[in-house]
Amino acid sequence: MKAWLTHHLHSLKIAAQRFRDAPLATLFTILVIGVAVAMPSGLYVLLSNLDRAAGGVKPQVELTLFIKADVPENESRALAASLGKQAGIAEVVFVSKADGIKKLEAAGLSDITAGLPANPLPDTLIITPSDSSPAALQELNDRLEKLELTQQIVMDTDWIKRLSALMGLGKNLVFLLAALLGLALAAITANTIRLQIYAQKDEIEVAQLIGATDRFIRRPFLYFGGIQGLAGGLAGWAIILLGGYFIESSVAQVAVAYGATFDLHGLGLDELLSLLGGSTLLGWLGAYFSVNQALRQFANG
Amino acid sequence: MxxxxxxxxxxxxxxxxxxxxxxxxxxxxxxxxxxxxxxxxxxxxxxxxxxxxxxxxxxxxxxxxxxxxxxxxxxxxxxxIGLIFQDHKLLYDRSVFDNVLLPLHIQGMSGSDAAKRVRAALDKVGLLKKEKTRPITLSGGEQQRLCIARAIVSRPAxxxxxxxxxxxxxxxxxxxxxxxxxxxxxxxxxxxxxxxxxxxxxxxxxxxxxxxxxxxx
Missing domain, CATH: 3.40.50.300 (P-loop containing nucleotide triphosphate hydrolases)
Structure with a gap:
């Protein structure tokens, strides 16, 4: 157990030594990994913020149900009350024919309303759904259309469908980017490790000749790859934080222009941990493949 | 054998x-x-x-x-097996002591036991006083002796x-x-x-x- 611990500490020391031996090269590699990590993660952060912003808008989605003209007002009111209790509906506002006219007059259209022989407006229900996903809206729309009293339903779901499709596209893009840049990260690590292996060729050869196992030779490189991946992940996180800081004030301006308050959210703790864990793992994997390939190439085995 | x-x-x-x-x-x-x-x-x-x-x-x-x-x-x-090479195959990035320590280290030995054996091996080849120097500063004969010390430190048969x-x-x-x-x-x-x-x-x-x-x- 003690020997095992000593081995690992020693490997860690060697890995740290190799960082110190080439600080500039290491810094650049970490920066490259940081950028590779920051691109999909930054896009992810942007998307989750957009999603949150869109979520704040969604409750304003409304369906307007026009009731047939010959239906008496008390029946319309009863329908409004019963709909208000149904699942999938958050709120029902009843606007009677008379209220409708008053609203038009209040809106400065009294000239027009005064010229009308009779009130042409139907009783109207303004329905706020509790779930504003496109599927739920469509389902609610179909349900309301089947009602006997319904004349017409007006619902504008197109922009929600578009937004939802865009978010889906964005999420797929994040996956694609993450996969591609993850591959790049492993390749970057494999390459830096390869260079190190060639610098350390003598040592590896001697170690093999005097009885070092592959595992013994591999270990410091794996530590190096893992630490480099972790440092790259931290650099990526720093880039995201800096980027967020940079665009925060302009986001606030946009939000004010839309009459909303909105603040950017960074990565959550679990998201940060999976980012760091992922970049560490990819660095480790890159090192593993690189060392294994080199060990097979050396003739002493 | x-x-x-x-x-x-x-x-x-x-x-x-x-x-x-x-x-x-x-x-x-x-x-x-x-x-x-x-x-x-x-x-x-x-x-x-x-x-x-x-x-x-x-x-x-x-x-x-x-x-x-x-x-x-x-x-x-x-x-x-203790291997002794014509070209020594020493590692020039570490001290004489660490060169001899390497085989023991590979076998999982460390601490004062290992240090004792390294010094015994260096003593046998007459390099005890040079344990802290780098192999590059040694003469050809000394480098060969260092290679021998590394070969015998794990007491091979x-x-x-x-x-x-x-x-x-x-x-x-x-x-x-x-x-x-x-x-x-x-x-x-x-x-x-x-x-x-x-x-x-x-x-x-x-x-x-x-x-x-x-x-x-």
Missing amino acids: IELSDVTKRYPGGHEAVSHLSLTIEQGELVFLTGHSGAGKSTLLKLIAAIERPTSGNVVVNGQNVGRMKRPALPFFRRN LVLADEPTANLDDAYARDIMDMFRAFNEVGVTLVISTHDQELIHRYGGRSVNLAYGKLVA
């Missing part, structure tokens, strides 16, 4: 470094491999240490068929030396041969390749003469 039977080693390109060679070396023997350069001395040592694998025939060391050994078993096999005295002047060569004889006297099996006939005359021991990859009686 070492048994080669009808061993051939053919390198890519068709050159046969060792051809149909059979040889037995008993435990505790001191054996000199002689012959012109290119006679197959180095290849023979490499075959025994499993650095090369025979094209045909069997190499058996300590009852293990070295030619058929699986890759993961090789390191553990090599830990029982078998030591293979490839032209250990090739680049040394006579006094240094005699030093090193005295050391080898001392190891042999405590029971270590030694196989030493050399083209220095005079050395063999002076030290006795069994002489195996090679020419073009074959034994010469």
Whole structure:
């Protein structure tokens, strides 16, 4: 157990030594990994913020149900009350024919309303759904259309469908980017490790000749790859934080222009941990493949 | 201890470094491999240490068929052999002490036990006072002695030396041969390749003469 611990500490020391031996090269590699990590993660952060912003808008989605003209007002009111209790509906506002006219007059259209022989407006229900996903809206729309009293339903779901499709596209893009840049990260690590292996060729050869196992030779490189991946992940996180800081004030301006308050959210703790864990793992994997390939190439085995 | 039977080693390109060679070396023997350069001395040592694998025939060391050994078993096999190279193969990025420590470290030994053994080995080859220096500052003879210290620090039963005295002047060569004889006297099996006939005359021991990859009686 003690020997095992000593081995690992020693490997860690060697890995740290190799960082110190080439600080500039290491810094650049970490920066490259940081950028590779920051691109999909930054896009992810942007998307989750957009999603949150869109979520704040969604409750304003409304369906307007026009009731047939010959239906008496008390029946319309009863329908409004019963709909208000149904699942999938958050709120029902009843606007009677008379209220409708008053609203038009209040809106400065009294000239027009005064010229009308009779009130042409139907009783109207303004329905706020509790779930504003496109599927739920469509389902609610179909349900309301089947009602006997319904004349017409007006619902504008197109922009929600578009937004939802865009978010889906964005999420797929994040996956694609993450996969591609993850591959790049492993390749970057494999390459830096390869260079190190060639610098350390003598040592590896001697170690093999005097009885070092592959595992013994591999270990410091794996530590190096893992630490480099972790440092790259931290650099990526720093880039995201800096980027967020940079665009925060302009986001606030946009939000004010839309009459909303909105603040950017960074990565959550679990998201940060999976980012760091992922970049560490990819660095480790890159090192593993690189060392294994080199060990097979050396003739002493 | 070492048994080669009808061993051939053919390198890519068709050159046969060792051809149909059979040889037995008993435990505790001191054996000199002689012959012109290119006679197959180095290849023979490499075959025994499993650095090369025979094209045909069997190499058996300590009852293990070295030619058929699986890759993961090789390191553990090599830990029982002390290897001494003509070009030393020292690591110049660390001290004399750390060079000798490496085999013990690989075997999982550390701390004061390991340090004691490293100093004992350095003492045997007369380099104790230089443990903190870098190998690059040592003379050729000292570098060869350092290589020997590294080979014997893990107390192997078998030591293979490839032209250990090739680049040394006579006094240094005699030093090193005295050391080898001392190891042999405590029971270590030694196989030493050399083209220095005079050395063999002076030290006795069994002489195996090679020419073009074959034994010469």
